[in-house]
Amino acid sequence: xxxxxxxxxxxxxxxxxxxxxxxxxxxxxxxxxxxxxxxxxxxxxxxxxxxxxxxxxxxxxxxxxxxxxxxxxxxxxxxxxxxxxxxxxxxxxxxxxxxxxxxxxxxxxxxxxxxxxxxxxxxxxxxxxxxxxxxxxxxxxxxxxxxxxxxxxxxxxxxxxxxxxxxxxxxxxxxxxxxxxxxxxxxxxxxxxxxxxxxxxxxxxxxxxxxxxxxxxxxxxxxxxxxxxxxxxxxxxxxxxxxxxxxxxxxxxxxxxxxxxxxxxxxxxxx
Numbered sequence: 001x002x003x004x005x006x007x008x009x010x011x012x013x014x015x016x017x018x019x020x021x022x023x024x025x026x027x028x029x030x031x032x033x034x035x036x037x038x039x040x041x042x043x044x045x046x047x048x049x050x051x052x053x054x055x056x057x058x059x060x061x062x063x064x065x066x067x068x069x070x071x072x073x074x075x076x077x078x079x080x081x082x083x084x085x086x087x088x089x090x091x092x093x094x095x096x097x098x099x100x101x102x103x104x105x106x107x108x109x110x111x112x113x114x115x116x117x118x119x120x121x122x123x124x125x126x127x128x129x130x131x132x133x134x135x136x137x138x139x140x141x142x143x144x145x146x147x148x149x150x151x152x153x154x155x156x157x158x159x160x161x162x163x164x165x166x167x168x169x170x171x172x173x174x175x176x177x178x179x180x181x182x183x184x185x186x187x188x189x190x191x192x193x194x195x196x197x198x199x200x201x202x203x204x205x206x207x208x209x210x211x212x213x214x215x216x217x218x219x220x221x222x223x224x225x226x227x228x229x230x231x232x233x234x235x236x237x238x239x240x241x242x243x244x245x246x247x248x249x250x251x252x253x254x255x256x257x258x259x260x261x262x263x264x265x266x267x268x269x270x271x
Contacts, residue, residue, distance in 0.1 A: 006156055007147070007151055007152075007153070007156055011144050011145050011146075011147040011148045011151075011210050011214055012144075012207060012210045012211055012214060014156075014159070015140060015141040015143075015144035015145060015206040015207055015209065015210030016203055016207050016210075018141075018143075018144055018160075018163035018206055019137050019140055019141065019202045019203025019204070019205070019206030019207065020203045021163055021167050022136065022137070022140060022170050022202045022203075023170075023196070023199040023200055023203055024199075025168070025170045025171050025174070025199075026133075026170040026171070026173060026196060026198060026199025026202070027174060027195075027196035027199060028171060029170060029171035029172055029173060029174025029175040030174035030175065030177060030178040030191075030192050030194075030195025030196045030198070030199075031174075031178075031196075032174075032175040032178065032179060033175070033178035033181070033188050033191045033192050033195065034192065036182075037179075037182055037183065038179065038182075038183050039176075039179045039180070041246045042246065042247075042248045043251075045242075045243045045244070045245065045248065045249070045252040045255070046243075046254065046255035047172035047173070047175070047176055047255065048176060048242050048252060048255070049239075049240075049243040049254070049255030049256040050169060050172060050255035050258060051169040051170075051172060051176075051239055051259060052235045052239040052240050052243060052252075052255075052256045052259065053255065053259025053260035053261070053262075054166065054169035054259040054262065054263045055136070055169065055231045055234065055235050055239070055259075056231075056232070056235055056256070056259075057165070057259070057261075057262075057263035057264045057267070058139060058162055058165050058228075058263050058267070059139075059228040059229075059231045059232050059235075060228070061263065061267040061268070062139070062143060062158055062161060062162045062263075063139060063142070063143070063162075063224045063225065063227050063228035063231075064082055064086065064224070064225055066146070066158065066224055067081055067082045067085065067220075067224035067225040068082050070146075070149075070220055070221045070224070071221040074221070076221065081225060082224075083225070085221065085222040085223065085225025085228070085229065086225045086226070086228055088222075088226050088229060089225065089226035089227060089228060089229025089230035089232075089233065090229040090230065090233040091229075092226070092229075092230060093131070093134075093135065093230045093233040093234065096131055097113065097114070097131060097237070098113075099114055099115055100114045100115070100127055100131060101113070101114040101115055101116070101119055101124055101127060102114055102124050102125075102127040102128035102130075102131060103121065103125055103127075103128055104128050104238070109121050109124070112124050122186075122194065125181070125194060126197055129177055129197075129198035130198065130201050131234075132198070132238060133198055133201045134201055134205050135205075135227060135230035135231040135233070135234055136166045136202055136231065137201055137203065137204065137206045137208075137209065138205045138206070138208070138209040138226070138227040138230060139162055139166065139227040139228070140159070140162055140163050140166060140202065140205075140209070141206035141207060141208060141209025141210040141211075141213075142209040142210065142213055142220075142223045142227050143158060143159035143162040143224075144159040144163075144206070144210050145209060145210035145211070145212070145213035145214050145220070145223070146158075146159065146213060146220055146224070147159065148210075148213060148214035148217060149213075149217045149220055157270040158267060158270070160270060161263075161266040161267045161270040162267075164266055164270075165263040165266050165267070166202075168263075169259060170202075173198075174195050174196065174198065174199065175195070177195040177198050178191045178192050178194065178196075179191070181194055181195065209223065209227065240256075243255070243256070
């Protein structure tokens, strides 16, 4: 399908397709649990570092930079929506982190965060992963939703770059969820189910993000920065600390640099 054909589709439909793509890639990564029971810790760290690099690059090149440019083109104070939206996105994830019961992998149930609950360990693990993936879905949705205000090939290419970049990092991310669950004693089927479920929230968040910016075009600069702030929160709160555990921390650093470079290339080359 050509760019012209894609531009003829609804931005919300494109956001859904982009979200489904990232979910499918996550599922493909989670399926590695059927072939491996454990992962080398250094490889896992490099994969997590790669995911962090992609998300950092996407936050700037695909979200914050367009937010500033769109605000300027509309006669707004260029930095204001970007700063307010960025901090609001981080605050939103912080609030969810404090309220929603969840448990990070490798920790005992008594280390669960959020409101105290008697929910099962598997449910708490799924919720932790869900929090992680909400910003990625929002980023895809907001990027495609921008077509409602600016339906041109460059905007579409930028949105495709976001979906591709997040999809690329979702493959190792899916494996980074399912394989450790297998090591914790979950069956392969259940580990895969939870791993792929971690990406299911992305098409939902993508549709919500796209709908909001299409319905209320004035919030587009704010929404782009909001998604960036939410993603950076996840990177700093979870991905970077987790990727630096172990002895060979250089591998995760190199992974982050490669991930950043690939996402930057995709955004600049496609747009």
